[in-house]
Amino acid sequence: MFIELLQQRRSIRQFKSTAITPEQLAQLSEALLRAPTSRGRNPWHFVIVDDPQLLTQLSKAKAHGAEFLAKAPLAVAICAEPAVSDVWVEDCAIAAIILQLTAESLGLGSCWAQMRLRSDANGRSAEENVCEILNLPEAWSVDCIIGIGQPSQRPAGHPRASLPDGKIHRNRQPK
Numbered sequence: 309m310f311i312e313l314l315q316q317r318r319s320i321r322q323f324k325s326t327a328i329t330p331e332q333l334a335q336l337s338e339a340l341l342r343a344p345t346s347r348g349r350n351p352w353h354f355v356i357v358d359d360p361q362l363l364t365q366l367s368k369a370k371a372h373g374a375e376f377l378a379k380a381p382l383a384v385a386i387c388a389e390p391a392v393s394d395v396w397v398e399d400c401a402i403a404a405i406i407l408q409l410t411a412e413s414l415g416l417g418s419c420w421a422q423m424r425l426r427s428d429a430n431g432r433s434a435e436e437n438v439c440e441i442l443n444l445p446e447a448w449s450v451d452c453i454i455g456i457g458q459p460s461q462r463p464a465g466h467p468r469a470s471l472p473d474g475k476i477h478r479n480r481q482p483k
């Protein structure tokens with residue numbers, strides 16, 4: 309059941325050193341390419357990174373919150389050509405969460421590292437850093453990087469009672 313996948317999902321930032329298998333990578337790649345996009349324009353590009361040196365460099369692309377990429381066996385940079393679609397950010401976000409949930413369904417763990425609108429310790433754009441590290445074409449932008457691997461710990465899913473039910477609204481809101 310899909311809801312069970314969501315009930316157990318948590319962000320995972322610590323991984324075993326076990327490599328992602330070719331079968332797992334094939335499924336993750338297929339999932340990415342099945343992500344829906346506005347007008348079917350597919351503005352995205354997905355860069356699979358498993359080179360430890362590149363992963364270490366990516367972990368420093370922004371000031372905080374990407375450190376976990378250094379020890380992830382795999383990362384996927386979710387990029388797009390903004391000229392192809394005005395809603396590339398939404399398309400990238402959908403592909404990213406589909407990737408994360410597919411990883412979860414395969415028994416893997418993952419975490420999102422935001423790059424768009426973030427900067428490094430010197431105030432330089434994290435996106436520019438990623439483009440340089442991965443030698444991406446100038447026409448591409450970077451939304452985020454998803455780190456993936458075998459979880460070294462599995463935190464429990466959020467209990468049902470902890471969910472913010474007050475965020476669900478119905479019909480017209482009172483003034």
Ligand SMILES: Cc1cc2nc3c(=O)[nH]c(=O)nc-3n(C[C@H](O)[C@H](O)[C@H](O)COP(=O)(O)O)c2cc1C
Nearest residue numbers: 317318319320321372373374419420421422423466
């Ligand atoms: C748009 C977005 C950006 C995020 N950026 C980061 C990030 O840069 N670094 C990080 O460690 N986690 C990041 N996360 C993961 C969140 O911190 C995490 O989902 C949130 O704290 C809830 O925890 P949970 O996923 O375990 O339920 C991001 C998540 C989203 C959806």
